[in-house]
Amino acid sequence: MKRDVRRRLEQFASNPRCDANVRSALHGVSMEAVARSVGLDPQVGQSPFALLRGQQFERGLFDDDAARLRRALIERKVLPGNATGFLDLRLKAQGGPEASLQSARESFQTFLKSAAKATGEARLGLPTLVAGPVLTTPANILGEGLFAIDVLTVYPNPKPAPIFFRVGEVKVYPDRGGFTDGGELAGARAQAGLYVHVLKGEVTALGLDRELVVLDDGFLVLARPGSNQPSVRGGEDLRHQAERARTMFARAAAHALTLADDVIEDEGEAIAAVLAAPTHYGDGCLSFCELADRCRAEAIAKGLPSALGEDLARFLGPLDLHRALALLHGAPATNPAEEDFVRRAT
Amino acid sequence: MSANDLLDRLRAWDEGRPVPTTAALPFPRVPDAQRLVVAFVRMAGESSPWGVAAGAPDAKPRFYTVPEPRNADLHAAFVESFSAEILAHVGHPEHLPPPAQGESATERPFPRELLASRQLWMPGSTHVEMLHLLDFRYTLAMTGEEQRLKRVRALGRACGWLFRESTRPGQVRVHDATARLRQLYAFPAETVRQQHLGYLLAWLGSGDRDARLAAAARAEKLSVGVTMHPEYERSALLARLEDFNARRRANDLGAFAKATEIHDALVSELDRRWKLTVEAIRAVDADPRPDNPLLPQVVALGANECQFQYWAHEQRALRADLSPEEKKRLGSHPETDFSPPRAASRYFAHLHAFETANAELVHGDEVLLERALDAGNGFSGTVTAVAPGSKKGRAQWTLETSSDDALRLREESKVCLIGARKRGGSIVSVNTTPEGKREIVVDLRGVAKKEVTAALPDPTSAAWVGRRVRFLDDAVVGLSLSKGMKVWNAEGPGSWLTHAAPRPEATEIPKEPVGDPLSVVKALEG
Numbered sequence: 001m002k003r004d005v006r007r008r009l010e011q012f013a014s015n016p017r018c019d020a021n022v023r024s025a026l027h028g029v030s031m032e033a034v035a036r037s038v039g040l041d042p043q044v045g046q047s048p049f050a051l052l053r054g055q056q057f058e059r060g061l062f063d064d065d066a067a068r069l070r071r072a073l074i075e076r077k078v079l080p081g082n083a084t085g086f087l088d089l090r091l092k093a094q095g096g097p098e099a100s101l102q103s104a105r106e107s108f109q110t111f112l113k114s115a116a117k118a119t120g121e122a123r124l125g126l127p128t129l130v131a132g133p134v135l136t137t138p139a140n141i142l143g144e145g146l147f148a149i150d151v152l153t154v155y156p157n158p159k160p161a162p163i164f165f166r167v168g169e170v171k172v173y174p175d176r177g178g179f180t181d182g183g184e185l186a187g188a189r190a191q192a193g194l195y196v197h198v199l200k201g202e203v204t205a206l207g208l209d210r211e212l213v214v215l216d217d218g219f220l221v222l223a224r225p226g227s228n229q230p231s232v233r234g235g236e237d238l239r240h241q242a243e244r245a246r247t248m249f250a251r252a253a254a255h256a257l258t259l260a261d262d263v264i265e266d267e268g269e270a271i272a273a274v275l276a277a278p279t280h281y282g283d284g285c286l287s288f289c290e291l292a293d294r295c296r297a298e299a300i301a302k303g304l305p306s307a308l309g310e311d312l313a314r315f316l317g318p319l320d321l322h323r324a325l326a327l328l329h330g331a332p333a334t335n336p337a338e339e340d341f342v343r344r345a346t
Numbered sequence: 347m348s349a350n351d352l353l354d355r356l357r358a359w360d361e362g363r364p365v366p367t368t369a370a371l372p373f374p375r376v377p378d379a380q381r382l383v384v385a386f387v388r389m390a391g392e393s394s395p396w397g398v399a400a401g402a403p404d405a406k407p408r409f410y411t412v413p414e415p416r417n418a419d420l421h422a423a424f425v426e427s428f429s430a431e432i433l434a435h436v437g438h439p440e441h442l443p444p445p446a447q448g449e450s451a452t453e454r455p456f457p458r459e460l461l462a463s464r465q466l467w468m469p470g471s472t473h474v475e476m477l478h479l480l481d482f483r484y485t486l487a488m489t490g491e492e493q494r495l496k497r498v499r500a501l502g503r504a505c506g507w508l509f510r511e512s513t514r515p516g517q518v519r520v521h522d523a524t525a526r527l528r529q530l531y532a533f534p535a536e537t538v539r540q541q542h543l544g545y546l547l548a549w550l551g552s553g554d555r556d557a558r559l560a561a562a563a564r565a566e567k568l569s570v571g572v573t574m575h576p577e578y579e580r581s582a583l584l585a586r587l588e589d590f591n592a593r594r595r596a597n598d599l600g601a602f603a604k605a606t607e608i609h610d611a612l613v614s615e616l617d618r619r620w621k622l623t624v625e626a627i628r629a630v631d632a633d634p635r636p637d638n639p640l641l642p643q644v645v646a647l648g649a650n651e652c653q654f655q656y657w658a659h660e661q662r663a664l665r666a667d668l669s670p671e672e673k674k675r676l677g678s679h680p681e682t683d684f685s686p687p688r689a690a691s692r693y694f695a696h697l698h699a700f701e702t703a704n705a706e707l708v709h710g711d712e713v714l715l716e717r718a719l720d721a722g723n724g725f726s727g728t729v730t731a732v733a734p735g736s737k738k739g740r741a742q743w744t745l746e747t748s749s750d751d752a753l754r755l756r757e758e759s760k761v762c763l764i765g766a767r768k769r770g771g772s773i774v775s776v777n778t779t780p781e782g783k784r785e786i787v788v789d790l791r792g793v794a795k796k797e798v799t800a801a802l803p804d805p806t807s808a809a810w811v812g813r814r815v816r817f818l819d820d821a822v823v824g825l826s827l828s829k830g831m832k833v834w835n836a837e838g839p840g841s842w843l844t845h846a847a848p849r850p851e852a853t854e855i856p857k858e859p860v861g862d863p864l865s866v867v868k869a870l871e872g
């Protein structure tokens with residue numbers, strides 16, 4: 001099972017009502033493999049150009065002690081004008097010094113502990129930017145998975161005041177002001193909120209929550225259109241997204257508990273178990289699940305209104321498509337829900 | 347999504363084909379000569395186009411591509427190469443037919459007849475967004491050869507205006523083909539799937555529900571947005587581009603052949619997107635519904651926007667007597683208004699556009715009218731009595747309507763008679779009769795004799811008694827427009843908000859050269 005669990009968490013959060021999806025995410029069974037096992041040819045994979053562009057953008061931000069990113073953060077007042085110091089915890093593959101997620105995690109924990117203890121000049125001289133700090137998900141959910149935050153800003157204060165942390169999420173898509181894709185922004189905020197929640201838990205678990213405080217607001221780093229220069233959106237209130245992450249973890253833990261006795265080591269059997277699990281098709285499945293078309297076809301065959309959209313499913317309530325159409329064609333309503341539908345439809 | 351929209355979707359599923367959602371088209375169908383179809387593709391991760399297809403729908407498209415879109419110089423040359431297509435379409439003063447004898451380009455009147463009905467058609471929302479990205483990248487372009495800069499900046503400004511225009515409610519100039527089809531039909535599919543032009547066109551094809559569903563599923567496998575499929579990029583473009591870059595660095599003439607291969611690979615993707623858009627236009631052209639008869643007001647408003655938000659600025663910028671600083675203020679910055687009054691004024695302009703489109707088109711479309719009545723913005727009833735009105739010539743009608751119908755109108759609400767829009771008045775009272783009916787009394791304006799016909803007698807005539815009539819909220823159009831002018835007043839209400847910040851000061855540009863560079867450096871050395 002892969003230890004970098006960010007994608008699995010996102011997959012889980014995308015449709016926690018679908019048992020097949022939950023099983024796939026929590027047990028690390030790739031939906032792509034599941035789709036291939038039933039003869040589907042999922043169109044997956046990222047553009048080589050997009051990958052390269054993402055890497056170049058992020059490297060450009062952190063090159064030269066993150067001079068480009070720091071300048072943008074200072075301009076947008078996310079960091080004070082005198083902020084200095086850069087701690088690079090990125091992996092070697094991303095241009096950083098760390099050999100593995102595990103070593104990056106140990107380095108970050110060491111940093112947190114030393115920051116909490118630091119006093120005087122050493123405290124005020126702490127690095128104000130940390131790239132790639134690695135966090136752990138609770139062990140009861142995804143088997144202690146690791147994932148890295150894009151960037152963290154640090155605000156050292158003289159004791160007894162705590163040191164503040166602010167979470168940042170880097171995305172390569174262009175910032176078009178008020179026209180920036182709302183869905184993309186929501187995704188970035190959800191990711192940043194998840195980091196806020198997990199980082200808070202990590203600090204608490206280390207017993208450092210009096211000395212280190214994770215702020216509820218964060219920032220997004222996007223690209224200026226047509227350039228590699230960053231465009232920073234500061235003051236992003238992440239409280240709602242952090243709370244959403246907390247709820248998601250609680251749900252995942254509950255699911256993990258029910259599936260705990262059901263862990264299957266053999267890949268073929270694991271795939272079969274995902275296929276056997278009940279599905280819950282929704283509009284969002286199209287964007288992340290390789291089984292979406294298959295589930296939609298099943299929903300159509302069963303007459304489930306979600307096949308035509310979740311908004312229609314909500315509108316129809318307990319009615320399926322067959323019954324709704326029969327009522328539209330003049331069949332008599334037999335219960336209050338059907339009467340209500342007929343009243344709304346005519 | 348309203349209940350009507352959802353029921354339409356359900357009916358579309360029942361019938362196994364898309365069902366029309368309006369009785370008339372909310373945008374005009376114009377000859378192909380007035381239409382320009384533009385489709386883009388881009389390299390994934392980049393925010394500028396890699397290739398463009400442009401042309402009238404009845405002709406073959408012209409294709410423009412750049413082998414390496416990440417190279418700023420190559421990209422600027424590519425953008426310059428297709429700038430004339432866009433600039434001629436929007437009617438940039440330098441791209442219009444020569445002015446009449448004795449008329450200068452900077453003084454010719456706005457060619458309203460020529461430009462009022464022009465339409466730009468694009469496959470989908472990501473293509474329209476590309477206009478905004480071109481605005482970002484080229485409106486403020488700083489480096490390069492002067493003539494090229496002039497052209498690409500002009501293109502950036504034109505794209506910026508087109509993008510802003512695309513966001514104005516009810517506009518009929520920039521058409522996202524996918525959105526237009528969704529506006530005309532209810533498709534039996536989830537909203538998220540309805541973002542794909544090929545998917546919608548397949549549903550509009552022939553066959554029963556299963557055949558159309560299968561065709562739509564096949565169509566949606568092919569990308570129609572500005573981004574190509576990753577697998578296509580990997581198989582058809584990646585190696586060729588790497589080869590092109592290696593040869594270009596080595597000054598190898600073979601780079602030209604590689605550029606041609608990249609061009610060909612992009613053309614096939616561009617061509618598909620362009621043809622799908624033309625297919626959508628043809629589907630619209632073939633639609634038996636009429637154009638909404640009240641569109642001229644909406645088109646006229648669009649022409650005004652073209653004149654005052656784009657054309658007049660461009661024409662003024664041609665004047666030789668304006669300084670660069672003065673010209674700089676003529677264009678719109680891609681990111682900001684820099685001026686709260688201007689932002690407020692544009693807000694009201696959009697509000698006015700929304701109100702105009704709503705107030706006008708509803709009278710030309712029976713479906714919109716029914717929806718407005720369903721929403722309680724009007725009522726239908728039977729005239730039970732006609733009495734003298736509040737003034738001479740006016741009439742007071744008493745109408746009986748169903749008390750089950752929604753009604754958002756209250757006493758003193760302005761209403762107009764459906765089918766005779768100029769006949770309006772205000773509601774005097776709304777009461778419930780002992781029989782449980784709703785009784786509405788309307789005080790109607792008098793009408794000129796020439797407007798009285800056998801079908802539409804004078805409002806005071808007893809011939810109206812017993813007739814079933816419909817009234818609609820007579821939305822006041824024009825109030826927002828006047829507010830949009832008033833927000834410029836630094837002394838008026840709300841000026842504490844719009845005029846709180848001082849306007850940014852212009853940078854002084856010395857009119858005369860400061861001297862030779864060497865003496866300036868020596869002077870700095872003290």
